[in-house]
Amino acid sequence: xxEVEQDPGPFNVPEGATVAFNCTYSNSASQSFFWYRQDCRxxxxxxxxxxxxxxxxxxxTAQLNRASQYISLLMRDSKLSDSATYLCVxxxxxxxxxxxxxxxxxxxxx
Amino acid sequence: GAGVSQTxxxxxxxxxxxxxxxxxxxxxxxxxxxxxxxxGQGPEFLIYFQGTGAADDSGLPNDRFFAVRPEGSVSxxxxxxxxxxxxxxxxxxxxxxGQLERTTNEKLFFxxxxxxxxx
Numbered sequence: 099x100x101e102v103e104q105d106p107g108p109f110n111v112p113e114g115a116t117v118a119f120n121c122t123y124s125n126s127a128s129q130s131f132f133w134y135r136q137d138c139r140x141x142x143x144x145x146x147x148x149x150x151x152x153x154x155x156x157x158x159t160a161q162l163n164r165a166s167q168y169i170s171l172l173m174r175d176s177k178l179s180d181s182a183t184y185l186c187v188x189x190x191x192x193x194x195x196x197x198x199x200x201x202x203x204x205x206x207x208x
Numbered sequence: 209g210a211g212v213s214q215t216x217x218x219x220x221x222x223x224x225x226x227x228x229x230x231x232x233x234x235x236x237x238x239x240x241x242x243x244x245x246x247x248g249q250g251p252e253f254l255i256y257f258q259g260t261g262a263a264d265d266s267g268l269p270n271d272r273f274f275a276v277r278p279e280g281s282v283s284x285x286x287x288x289x290x291x292x293x294x295x296x297x298x299x300x301x302x303x304x305x306g307q308l309e310r311t312t313n314e315k316l317f318f319x320x321x322x323x324x325x326x327x
Contacts, residue, residue, distance in 0.1 A: 141320055144316070
């Protein structure tokens with residue numbers, strides 16, 4: 099089983115749609131979780147961290163379920179510029195390096 | 209420059225050749241990471257430096273891959289006897305201290321990558 103699993107997509111959604119990205123992780127010792135965004139042929143960039151109690155940043159809401167080892171990202175009112183790959187990222191105990199999921203590709207259509 | 213710089217941006221080589229990929233991290237960042245990203249995949253961890261030493265090289269796929277960071281700044285990823293399967297984007301990243309837990313708010317900064325193509 100891969101350490102971080104995501105639905106690769108692609109998700110094709112109209113502008114204004116709400117999109118949910120899901121991710122599961124296998125290492126129960128993982129302590130920190132993030133969502134990164136990667137545009138085509140560009141480097142990954144941090145979108146937001148995921149807090150245990152859930153957190154919101156503008157149009158984005160991130161949630162963590164430790165019991166199920168499940169992380170989600172909800173994006174509201176999607177825009178054309180949101181088209182990108184969304185990467186789920188975890189870090190293990192003891193400052194291990196970031197482990198990336200395969201990413202979910204999103205296309206927002208006019 | 210202000211960001212992580214990687215050179216070359218593109219490298220085309222023939223099977224069996226030796227290549228070196230260079231990463232110049234953000235000045236003052238002690239932690240440096242190499243990742244490899246194949247088409248349709250997420251970045252795959254290769255090696256992590258804390259200062260001059262490799263703190264974790266568990267992601268290097270085999271002994272054809274080697275990386276150095278002799279002065280704790282610039283790093284070079286070296287690939288011997290390249291194979292077609294080595295073709296990928298090689299990403300370098302740096303962070304101030306290597307403390308990437310969510311609670312520290314420390315960020316990882318990626319370079320634009322080197323696209324390696326082995327023919």
